[in-house]
Amino acid sequence: MRGMPGGFGGGMDLQKMMKQAQKMQEDLMKAQENLGSQTVEGTAGGGAVTVSANGHKEITGIKIKPEAVDPDDVETLEDLVLAAVRDAQAKAGALADNQIGGVTGGLNIPGFGGR
Numbered sequence: 001m002r003g004m005p006g007g008f009g010g011g012m013d014l015q016k017m018m019k020q021a022q023k024m025q026e027d028l029m030k031a032q033e034n035l036g037s038q039t040v041e042g043t044a045g046g047g048a049v050t051v052s053a054n055g056h057k058e059i060t061g062i063k064i065k066p067e068a069v070d071p072d073d074v075e076t077l078e079d080l081v082l083a084a085v086r087d088a089q090a091k092a093g094a095l096a097d098n099q100i101g102g103v104t105g106g107l108n109i110p111g112f113g114g115r
Contacts, residue, residue: 027103035096042088049080053088055095 035055042051048068052061062084068077 024103028100031099031103035092035099038095040088040091040095042084042086042091044080044083044087049077049084051081051084051088053092055092055099057089057092057096059085059088 036058038055039052039060040055042053043049045068048065050063051059052063053059062081064077064081068080070076
């Protein structure tokens with residue numbers, strides 16, 4: 001419809017938009033793949049417990065220093081492990097937000113990102 005504001009005429013290139021959307025989708029898929037190969041570490045207790053995770057927030061390793069193991073105080077060790085896991089997941093989420101945000105320009109696209 002001619003002369004209507006917001007119509008589809010007047011310079012909007014639908015084919016160009018579709019190509020840009022396809023490129024963004026390809027870039028998102030590459031970023032998602034790359035996240036799986038990147039590692040972050042969360043720590044607790046001054047490094048007594050270290051948890052490794054990939055960019056998908058999957059835990060890939062846990063290291064516990066011997067001095068953190070006290071048979072008379074297992075509860076503290078459990079708390080340290082939980083804190084290190086949460087730290088690793090937060091760092092993985094930030095990594096994903098950063099990389100996916102770089103592709104999307106800050107758009108919130110369901111199914112992508114760290115959240």
